[in-house]
Amino acid sequence: MSLIKLINLPSLGDERGALVALEGNKLVPFDIKRVYYIFGTEKGVSRGFHAHKQLKQVAVCITGKCRMTLDNGTEKAEVWLDSATKAVLIEDMVWHEMHDFSDDCVLLVLASELYDEADYIRHYQEFIVQANK
Ligand code: TYD
Secondary structure, eight states, X not given: OOSOEEEEOOOOOBTTXXXXXXXXTTTBSSOOOXXXXXXXXXXXXXXXXXXXSSOOEEEEEEESOEEEEEEOSSOEEEEEEOOXXXXXXXXXXXXXXXXXXXXXXEEEEEESSOOOGGGXXXXXXXXXXXXXX
């Protein structure tokens, strides 16, 4: 199974414009417990640099773009999130980083759990050890 799991978000557009609907346990393969978004990222700033022990997330740039790198401890891959209809699934135990944010980027993230700092692995060496257990 590929590390990059893209989810195509059908646009329910009509002559008035576009609309994308995200529902838990449908296109988004978990109950959505939390939504957050990242915007106004300063030039040259990269974010992420962590994995989650349990949390699963779906991320989509609803405006602008950024480059996401994913790493499961054995394989690395990257994807440009550059469309409001292209989401990526970030599974648990996947180290992820976001780079090259455009000025207008709004990165929307849907999460399977409430915020819990104890669920983060923020040190890459610790991640590699855990991921290869
Ligand atoms: P962090 O996860 O480090 O952001 P990124 O992965 O984009 O670099 O979160 C940044 C800060 O925001 C950190 O202090 C934790 C806080 N935060 C919450 O309080 N709730 C949340 O849902 C998220 C994602 C972060």
